[in-house]
């Protein structure tokens with residue numbers, strides 16, 4: 001790519017309001033197979049599509065996650081959810097080492113509201129062996145997630161929360177993770193245009209207080225959890241107290257984990273057998 005071509009892309013991206021025009025130009029130039037493809041990609045980016053949807057991938061937990069147009073772009077803050085889940089899985093992996101020696105997988109992981117499948121794929125990469133199941137209601141997300149969890153042998157189902165999961169998973173799930181929509185309906189219109197215009201409403205809108213989907217995730221979680229299993233959901237600081245109440249009300253032992261660096265909040269519900277073992 002000639003320097004003049006590079007600076008033409010930077011100029012175009014800057015004019016479209018891209019703050020990181022230099023970095024974006026470098027990524028787009030590297031990704032475009034031909035000059036015509038590059039023009040088309042720059043056009044789409046200048047029209048406001050998220051960079052990740054234009055490139056076709058996002059970096060998440062050090063992995064390259066495929067992201068199709070119209071699919072939620074995994075956020076950096078969600079790496080905190082993955083980290084918290086991985087920490088909880090590890091002591092458990094030791095406990096079930098005997099089972100592993102018998103050829104059984106170490107952790108059963110369910111990624112609800114999986115979008116691209118980034119959370120499940122990252123957990124599969126972080127843990128030694130997992131049996132991974134993911135669910136999303138949106139067919140475009142399900143198609144995308146199938147590509148991202150294929151390496152881990154993950155299964156992706158389309159449907160509403162737990163409804164499409166195999167009944168045989170009841171009582172066997174070690175880690176139940178969900179980054180579900182949690183933006184209050186009135187706040188969706190205040191989101192940046194990249195999200196508001198190019199990510200599906202079903203990925204963002206969590207109802208009047210943002211908690212419609214998460215309340216349902218929590219209420220139906222207990223029968224799916226294995227003894228000592230954990231539910232982990234991403235939320236906002238402001239919403240966390242209500243979710244803690246909901247977790248306790250549904251018979252799980254609640255706590256909150258917070259990262260100031262990533263501005264991330266995760267509410268965790270432990271099945272009672274988990275407490276005393278890994279906190």
Ligand SMILES: C[S@@+](CC[C@H](N)C(=O)[O-])C[C@H]1O[C@@H](n2cnc3c(N)ncnc32)[C@H](O)[C@@H]1O
Pocket residue numbers: 072073074075078112113114115116117118119135136137138141159160161178179180181182202203204213
């Ligand atoms: C905020 S996005 C998160 C996607 C992914 N977990 C991530 O972190 O990148 C929420 C996802 O939940 C899905 N979703 C919304 N309501 C759902 C429901 N009732 N059942 C299953 N998936 C749902 C949306 O389609 C969207 O992909």
